[in-house]
Amino acid sequence: MENYVETSPLAVLLGANPVLESELDAIADIAGWRLLTPGATFDWPGERSAAGSPELILCDIRSGSETPEREIARAAQYAADHDIAFIAWTDRDRLDEATYLAAPADAEFLVDPERAETVYALIMARGRKRGRARENRGESRELMRLSDELVAMARRVAGLTRDDQGGQLRSDPLSYRGAPPGSGAPLDGDAAPAIKAEQVREMIRLRRMRDEAFESDLFADPAWDMLLDLLASRIEDRPVSVSSLCIASAVPATTALRWIKLMTDRGLLERRADTADARRIFIALSEDTAARLHRLLAAILASGAPLV
16 A cells, blocks of 8 residues: 555545455556555545545445445545546446445446456546536547547457357447437427327337347447337336336446436436435436427338338
8 A cells, every 4th residue: 555656646446345356456557546445434534635635436336245335425425525536336236226326426337347348437537527517519429439449449458359148238338329410300390299108119129129130239329229218118107217227228237327427418318316215216308308209209100211
C-alpha cells in the first residue's frame, strides 16, 4: 500500500474477494490506476487524507459478495458528493439490487464482464468527467462508436479471443449503429390507430427468429429491441425491471445498461420506483417516446412493410 506511483490516479476497490482483488489489481495496473483495497468497509475521510483523493470507486455487488449494503450505499453517495467515478461489478442475479444501491453515483455497471470490458471501463474512467451531461447528441454517438474500437483494441492487446460456444451473445460494449438524424420520412401528425401488444410481440418474435438463422451480432440493435419491449409492456400495463429489460435487449447486460443510461439521459426512458419494493427500479417509456413510437409502428403496419 505504501509504494504507490504518485502520478497514477487512485482507485478504491470496496469489498472484493481475493480472486477478484488479484484480477482487478492487474487490470488496474494496465489501465494506469493505483489500487487501494481496504476490504468491505472504508473510512472515507481518513483514508482519503492518508492515501490521496480517490478518482474511482469499484464496488463488488455480486451474488455471494459480503460487501454490506450500507457500505455500498455510502460509497455511492460519497462518489456522487465528491464527483468520483463509480463502477459496480455485479451479476445478473443482483443486477436490480445493484442498480438501486448504486443509483446516487450515476454508476457504470459491469455484469459478469470479460477482462477486455473491464480494461475498457477502467481506461474510460480515467477520462471521465461529470460534465458528460453537457455533451451534445453527436458527441455521445461518437463515444459510443469509439467504445467498440477500444474494446476490440483491449482484446488484441491482452491477447484475448472471444468464445462463441453455444451461440453466446456478442460482448462488445456497444454494437449498434444508428441512421443519421432526419433520414426517415416524416410521420403523419394525425392520431395513429391503436397498436396491440400482440403486434409488437410478433415483431420481437420475428427479430429473434432472424437471430437464430444468422449470427446474432449481425443484427444487434439493443435500443430498438428495448423500445419494442417497453411499448408492448406499456400496452399490457406490465412494469419492466432493469434486469428484464437487459434480457429483452438481446445483448450482454453491460451493453444494455449503457443503452438504458443513454436513452434515459436523453429523456426517451424514465426510471420509476417500484411502489411495492423500494429496492427495485422500473424502466418505462416517457410519454413523448411512447406517442412517437406508437405513431411510427402504426405507419409501418399501415404500409404493409416487413415487421422485422
